Amino acid sequence: MDSENKNDVTDNQETSSGDTDVYNHVLAEYKDMVQNDFYTDLLDHGDLEAYDSSFGEDIGAEIRNYKQDVYYAFYDIDGNGIEELIIAGGEDSASGSGLPLRNYDLYTFDGSNVVHIFPEMDFGYRTNVSLYANGIIKVCYSGSAGESGVDFYRIDADGVSHKLVDSFASAGSQEGDTAMFTYSQNGTEITEEEYNTKIQSYETALTTALDWRQIQ
Template sequence: MIYDFFTFDGKQAISPFREAGYVGIQFGHRVNLYFYSNGIFEVSKSNGANNHVVDFYRMSADGYNVDPVESVSYKVPYDLIMRFYHDAESEDEISEKEYDAILQKYIDVGEADLNWSEIVKE
């Protein structure tokens, strides 16, 4: 599990997710970060058992921010019927089968074999 992730903009270490709205959010509790071997990042976040969003990103051309690729979500509203969406805003409803297929296409790629490097300021 990844607890934090930073890129270097030439001057300082920054969160690549700050423009995506994740400023101040720590990974590892209800927000998890995964890396796939095709360069895609998955951010999986939960707001309890009734709401779950999975956002997929890739590094932007500048090398220190991320660009959105795709989002899926599910929600269980007060009527207790689970609904699936092809976005984080709960507007584009899809079937559970479509939801699972979207997730599976990223899982099938496989997680990245990460080689960590450390930036040391002298």
């Protein structure tokens, strides 16, 4: 379980004062989605065009796929004084089920507009994102044929875009009844032990737990 998703959630719907107010329009889109049951009535009636157009433009693709509890938190990932907005989801997470939240999107403010830190990625299914100490953002993904990878990023000096820090991949193959795996770091083959040790070296828990608030 990722450390940033262990803490309790609250029902506080208000954003904190100050700079986080810039995210209010994004949170309003999620609130509309939640209050309208993810627009499932339109989907049930086969009105796909109306269904697709009902979601706010800032809402990512993966979180739309099924109805679930939705949460948000603010955290200054890169320590530049601007708090980022994190959106997460989970089924019955507020009921104490113990299931971890799944992060779906990260937003920041560029001085004029709210932007996605990873605009080219959809988090939630085969690609997942987690936050760690020292500004580390972990993105893990899985593909077909036993291929998977873990990339570590930081927010770049511009405070908006992301830069790759380290990249790890594993690939499986079958030789008779034996499963074989190869591991690499930035394209260079390494051992399984090195693979696990190097990844774990980045996974330092956040010093302050995120204050998750449910969107209702």
